[in-house]
Amino acid sequence: MSIELRNVTKQFGDVVAVNNVSFSVKDGELIGLLGPSGGGKTTVLRMIAGLEVPTAGEIFIRGQRVNDLSVQQRNIGFVFQHYALFKNMNVFKNIAFGLKIKKWKRADIEARVAELLKLFGLDGLEKRYPHQLSGGQRQRVAIARALAPKPSVLLLDEPFGAVDAKIRQELREWLVHLHTDLNVTTIFVTHDQEEAMEVSNRIVIFSRGYMEQIGPPREVYEQPLNEFVARFIGVMNVLELVVHNGVGQAGELAFPATGYVDGEKIRVGFRPFAVQISSELNEHPYQATLNHTFFLGVMLRVELELASGLILRARMTKEEYARRALYDGRKVSLNIRNYTILSQEHAPLAPELTVPDKFTMNLGEGI
Secondary structure, eight states: OOEEEEEEEEEETTEEEEEEEEEEEOTTOEEEEEOSTTSSHHHHHHHHHTSSOOSEEEEEETTEEOTTOOTGGGOEEEEOTTOOOOTTSOHHHHHHHHHHHTTOOHHHHHHHHHHHHHHTTOTTOTTOOGGGSOHHHHHHHHHHHHHTTOOSEEEEESTTTTSOHHHHHHHHHHHHHHHHHHOOEEEEEESOHHHHHHHOSEEEEEETTEEEEEEOHHHHHHSOSBHHHHHHSSOOEEEEEEEETTEEEETTEEEEOTTOOTTOEEEEEEOGGGEEEESSTTTSSEEEEEEEEEEOSSEEEEEEEETTSOEEEEEEEHHHHHHTTOOTTOEEEEEEOEEEEEBOSOOOOOTTOOOOGGGEEEOOTTO
16 A cells, blocks of 8 residues: 555544544555545645644555654655745746755756656746746646655645636646556545546545545445435435335335334435436326426436425436427426435445445336
8 A cells, every 4th residue: 555544533622623534545546535625634635744743543655654754754745726836936946946955966857857847748838937827837837846856645735726617627637647647646635526536546535524435436426325425426316204114205205115113214315317207297106397407518407396395306418308308397207216325424434345235225117
C-alpha cells in the first residue's frame, strides 16, 4: 500500500473533525475524498501531508510511520485550491522552486522544468507571471510545481474549485490522462459528486468526521451503505415504509420487507433510473400523473405524483420520452425495478467492505 490510515482521529479542542478513520490507498491509485463542507476530508488530507498532527491513530506512507515526520521528510506534493503560486516569480521559477530548495543541479533543474512544461502544455509560457495566465494555466503550473521534485504522493485540495465549469471539465479530463501517464499515487478532495465519480478509481465519502463508505464510483452509487451516501451521491428517491405482514407500505406502494416486525418503520431508496414509466395504464401496477418534465440535455427528469400524494422522480432519454408519447399532465403507469433498504446510521467500515446482496432487492413487474 502507498498510504494507510489506521484509526485516525483529529480533534480541535472539543470538536472532533475526524473520527476513527481507517483506509488504505494502493500504489498508483487516484482516490477522491468526497463530502460536504465540514465533513473532515480536508483535515484527512492535511494530516497525510503533515500539516496537521493526528490526535490518535497512525499514518503510514510506503510502509513507514510518518506521524512524527515533517512535511519535508514525507516526499509529498501538495496543491492548494487557490494555487498559492509565487506572484513575483515567473512560471519557470515557480515550477523550479522545490528543486532549488532540494539543491538540484542547475542543468537538472532546467531539464526537469522543460519536461514538465511540455507535459503540461505550458510551452512558451515559462517567462509569464501568474497574473498573465488563465485559471486553468495557473492550476497546471501549481500541479507541475508539486510534481517537479518527483514526490511519491500527490495531494490536491479542491484542485478545480477556483475555475469556471468549462475549464473545470477540461482539467478533470486532463488530470485523468496525466495520472495515467505518470502513475503517481494521488488523493484529491472535492465536494463535487460528479467530479469524484468521473475522476476517481475509488471514492472515500465523509460526513461529520466519519468515513461513511469507500469503493469504486459505480459501487457507491448503486450500493450505498446508508441514507447519507444514498442522498449525497446522485439523486435518490427515499421513502419511509411501515411494515405489516412482511410488506413495507408507503401510500399505495408496497415493498417486500421480510424479517421486519409489524409496525416497524424502515426507509428505502431507489434511483430515478429504477422507475419504469409507461403511457399504457395497465402495463405497470401503479398509476400516477406526470407533473413536470425537466430538460437536462441528453436526459430528461420527470416528476410523478401518485394518487396518495407521493412524489417520485424518474429519468429517461429524450428518445424514450418521445416514443412513449409522454407530456406534462399525462396519466401513466409505473413500476420500481429495484430498491435498497437504507441504514440511517454511520457506517464505520473496513476498507473493502461492501453491501451484502440481500439488501438490494429486485421487485419485478408484478409488485
